[in-house]
Amino acid sequence: MPWWAEALHWLGATVYVAGMTLGVVAAFLGLPGNVLIVLCGLIYSAAHGWDRPSIWLVLGLLPVAVFAELVDNILSMMGVRRYGGSSRTMWWAVAGGLVGAFLFGWLSGVTGVLGLVGGVAGFLVGVILPPLAGGLVGGYLGGYWYERRQGHSPEEARRAGWGALVGRLAGGLVKGGLAVVILLVLLVYSF
Numbered sequence: 522m523p524w525w526a527e528a529l530h531w532l533g534a535t536v537y538v539a540g541m542t543l544g545v546v547a548a549f550l551g552l553p554g555n556v557l558i559v560l561c562g563l564i565y566s567a568a569h570g571w572d573r574p575s576i577w578l579v580l581g582l583l584p585v586a587v588f589a590e591l592v593d594n595i596l597s598m599m600g601v602r603r604y605g606g607s608s609r610t611m612w613w614a615v616a617g618g619l620v621g622a623f624l625f626g627w628l629s630g631v632t633g634v635l636g637l638v639g640g641v642a643g644f645l646v647g648v649i650l651p652p653l654a655g656g657l658v659g660g661y662l663g664g665y666w667y668e669r670r671q672g673h674s675p676e677e678a679r680r681a682g683w684g685a686l687v688g689r690l691a692g693g694l695v696k697g698g699l700a701v702v703i704l705l706v707l708l709v710y711s712f
Contacts, residue, residue: 593692600688606681614685621659
């Protein structure tokens with residue numbers, strides 16, 4: 522194999538692993554990272570003649586990725602319901618979480634650069650922490666705001682907001698855990 526083909530192979534493998542790692546981070550943040558991981562596996566499989574990883578393995582992991590997304594949303598709804606919120610409260614909590622993640626996400630550039638003082642780990646924490654915190658705070662505020670708008674007491678609204686926060690955390694942990702499993706399975710059968 523010529524040197525440039527070997528270099529392209531390693532470049533492709535690096536992009537593949539980086540894309541899947543990004544998918545794991547996205548899953549923990551409440552975004553559809555599991556689908557991104559499976560898509561990376563599909564592209565890598567296509568580039569290797571549908572052999573590494575097997576197309577059947579990748580297609581078999583697709584329902585797991587969809588299941589992870591469903592579990593995330595179900596746990597979020599259960600958290601809101603358990604603490605007294607309605608299904609509309611859950612949707613407002615999701616919308617608030619997205620807005621919060623977007624607004625705080627702008628800080629990632631600054632906190633990422635500041636995190637470089639702590640090395641690569643500091644950089645990653647600096648990039649990941651703001652949108653994660655923004656999503657959690659935004660979800661709480663979205664649930665709280667909707668419940669107050671419906672005429673509920675501040676205590677009831679706080680409980681519903683807390684339920685949105687707890688449900689989102691539980692859903693993100695389960696979805697992130699499944700993302701790690703999907704990533705590891707693809708890595709084992711890719712290399």
